[in-house]
Amino acid sequence: xxxxxxxxxxxxxxxxxxxxxxxxxxxxxxxxxxxxxxxxxxxxxxxxxxxxxxxxxxxxxxxxxxxxxxxxxxxxxxxxxxxxxxxxxxxxxxxxxxxxxxxxxxxxxxxxxxxxxxxxxxxxxxxxxxxxxxxxxxxxxxxxxxxxxxxxxxxxxxxxxxxxxxxxxxxxxxxxxxxxxxxxxxxxxxxxxxxxxxxxxxxxxxxxxxxxxxxxxxxxxxxxxxxxxxxxxxxxxxxxxxxxxxxxxxxxxxxxxxxxxxxxxxxxxxxxxxxxxxxxxxxxxxxxxxxxxxxxxxxxxxxxxxxxxxxxxxxxxxxxxxxxxxxxxxxxxxxxxxxxxxxxxxxxxxxxxxxxxxxxxxxxxxxxxxxxxxxxxxxxxxxxxxxxxxxxxxxxxxxxxxxxxxxxxxxxxxxxxxxxxx
Numbered sequence: 001x002x003x004x005x006x007x008x009x010x011x012x013x014x015x016x017x018x019x020x021x022x023x024x025x026x027x028x029x030x031x032x033x034x035x036x037x038x039x040x041x042x043x044x045x046x047x048x049x050x051x052x053x054x055x056x057x058x059x060x061x062x063x064x065x066x067x068x069x070x071x072x073x074x075x076x077x078x079x080x081x082x083x084x085x086x087x088x089x090x091x092x093x094x095x096x097x098x099x100x101x102x103x104x105x106x107x108x109x110x111x112x113x114x115x116x117x118x119x120x121x122x123x124x125x126x127x128x129x130x131x132x133x134x135x136x137x138x139x140x141x142x143x144x145x146x147x148x149x150x151x152x153x154x155x156x157x158x159x160x161x162x163x164x165x166x167x168x169x170x171x172x173x174x175x176x177x178x179x180x181x182x183x184x185x186x187x188x189x190x191x192x193x194x195x196x197x198x199x200x201x202x203x204x205x206x207x208x209x210x211x212x213x214x215x216x217x218x219x220x221x222x223x224x225x226x227x228x229x230x231x232x233x234x235x236x237x238x239x240x241x242x243x244x245x246x247x248x249x250x251x252x253x254x255x256x257x258x259x260x261x262x263x264x265x266x267x268x269x270x271x272x273x274x275x276x277x278x279x280x281x282x283x284x285x286x287x288x289x290x291x292x293x294x295x296x297x298x299x300x301x302x303x304x305x306x307x308x309x310x311x312x313x314x315x316x317x318x319x320x321x322x323x324x325x326x327x328x329x330x331x332x333x334x335x336x337x338x339x340x341x342x343x344x345x346x347x348x349x350x351x352x353x354x355x356x357x358x359x360x361x362x363x364x365x366x367x368x369x370x371x372x373x374x375x376x377x378x379x380x381x382x383x384x385x386x387x388x389x390x391x392x393x394x395x396x397x398x399x400x401x402x403x404x405x406x407x408x409x410x411x412x413x414x415x416x417x418x419x420x421x422x
Contacts, residue, residue, distance in 0.1 A: 006032040006074070009332065010092050010101040012082045012269070014042050014065045016318040017107035017301035019387070020325030026072035028333055033074055034101075036094050038081040039129070040064055044386055046318065047395075048127055049170060052136035053177040054408040060395050062130060063388045082108065084272045087294055103296050103332050106269070106283070107325065110302035110316055113265035113280060120241040124260040127170055134414075139257050140178065141413050144186065147193045160198040163246050163253055165238055166261030167204025168212070169353035172221055174259060175202040176356035179228040185408050201231045201253055203246070205262075208234050210361065212315065212351055217361040220370050224355045238262075264316060266303045273297070278305045278313070287343045289328055298331075300324035306344070318385070319349050352378045357403070 009025055011018045014037040022035055044061040051058055069075045080095035085106070091098050112126035125139065126132050140162070147156035162178055164171050182198035189195075202209075202225065209225075209232065210218040222232050233248075240247040245254040266281035275291040276284040282305040283291060289298045289306065301321030306314045314320045327344050334341065350364030352374070360374040369377055379399065386392050402408065 004032055006030055007102040007336065008032045008034070008100065009103045009105065010099060011035045011105045011107065012085075012092065013037055013107040013109055013267075013301070013303075014039070014068075014077075015045075015107055015109050015301060015321060017321035017325035018105065019065075019068065020322045021105050021107070021300075021329045022069050022072075022075060024326055024329030025332060026069060026075050028336070029074060030336060031074060031332075032076075033072075034076045034078060034099060035065065035069065036078045036080055036082050036092065037065060038079070040066070040079050041130075042068055042387055043130065044391075045128075046382060047386075048130070048133045049173045049177055051130065051133040051410070052127060052140075052174065053181050054137055054141065054411040055177070055402055056395065056398060057410045058130050058134065060391060060398065061386075063391060068387065082269055085269065087273060087291075087297055090296070101296075103335075104298065105325075105328055106273075106297070106299045106303060107301045107321065108267035108269050108303050110264040110266055110280075111268075112260055113263035114260070115263055117241075120260070123241045123243060124165070124258045126260050127174070136257075136259060137410075138413060138415070140181070141411055143257060144182075144190065144193075144195055145413070147195075148190050149192075151192050153193075156193045157197070157199075158254060159256060160193075160195065161201075161245075161253070161255045162198065162257045162259070163201045163203065163255045164259045164261055165203045165241075165246070166263070167202060167206065167209040167232075167234065168261065169210065169351075171202055171204070171259075171261040172209055172225065172353050172355060174261060175200055175225055175230045175232075176228060176354070176359070179225070179230050180356050181408055183229050185406060186411075196229075199231065200229065201233065201255075203233045203236050203238060203248070205237050206234065210353060213353070213361060213363050214368060217363060217368060217370060221353065221355050221361055224359050228356055264302065270299075270303050273299075275299075280305075282313070288331065288341055289324055289344055298328040300328060306346075308343075314346055317351075320346060323347065352381060354378045357406070 041062040047061045050056040066077050082094040084093040114120045143159045147159040182195045187196050208218040209221050270283050283299040285299050285304050287308040302316035352362040354360040358372050360378040362369040362374045362377045
């Protein structure tokens with residue numbers, strides 16, 4: 001309990017789930033809420049790939065957390081990394097200090113998983129935050145400039161070879177966007193090299209792309225990517241990744257730009273709970289999103305494994321986190337009124353992935369959309385769920401202009417080049 005005598009709620013992570021929870025809980029003046037996040041912003045992750053490929057700027061998909069919840073008098077926002085949770089003493093440790101709680105909501109998200117090959121991380125770039133997206137953008141844009149400067153077709157061929165590992169929505173969207181950038185958008189802006197000679201390879205270990213979608217939609221995505229010049233390798237296992245590139249069984253793809261979109265694992269703080277974890281480090285939760293024996297501790301979003309009444313765990317996507325965030329907020333409010341708890345029930349609103357300009361796939365229940373109509377549905381849904389009115393307008397204007405002019409205007413290389421470096 002806080003010094004004011006109010007029940008104290010600590011929320012770790014201001015992502016989709018954490019933000020929904022704090023917005024609902026802040027309406028209750030009987031609660032004292034602390035939000036701890038190692039970033040100062042809420043990030044709309046589904047559009048990270050558009051920052052990585054220079055369609056959008058970082059501020060288009062990121063909003064300072066304080067501007068979203070700071071006006072609520074009972075909410076304190078802390079910029080810091082939570083490193084340990086002591087559930088016995090109801091204490092969260094962060095930035096060499098600590099705070100107690102009556103209720104804890106852990107929504108710290110996930111990080112890239114290399115399936116036991118952590119050494120691959122030094123040769124690849126993930127796509128989990130703005131830093132990753134800007135690193136990819138820099139790598140892409142610099143590769144074109146270096147190729148143009150070299151004037152050597154063989155050097156250019158090496159520089160313009162891009163590999164994406166992982167055929168889920170992120171991998172598909174990145175592959176399509178890089179193909180459009182290199183093969184169409186900037187093609188006429190370079191005169192020594194032809195960016196259209198860029199080679200984009202998408203590698204997926206499973207038999208097809210988009211395994212969470214119907215087979216027909218996965219096959220459609222493959223055909224459309226190939227039409228855009230992407231080489232799609234399904235049923236292909238990565239053996240090793242090093243400074244030379246990506247090693248497959250019997251083949252090596254030489255590349256200086258390897259993007260990892262294949263696997264995720266829970267944030268490391270999950271292990272400090274002392275609760276059962278799955279193979280990906282996610283916390284096993286019950287039908288109330290609690291860990292066993294601790295009705296005051298909730299775990300939601302990518303960091304949670306929720307399987308109650310299901311054949312497989314709920315996926316680590318934003319709709320799951322948002323619904324869980326709203327659910328636990330309502331449950332805490334009901335606890336204060338001594339009302340009986342209701343079980344969490346997820347409403348599946350479908351899945352979507354864009355392949356490129358006028359091309360996307362969407363699956364909502366029995367309804368399947370692809371091509372132009374799937375793309376329109378994708379645009380509407382992503383604009384609707386974007387946080388902040390200003391960001392909605394900015395993104396809409398950018399998308400309209402990008403569609404009309406077929407451009408990517410965020411092609412800014414922040415670092416200056418030096419004659420002392422190659």
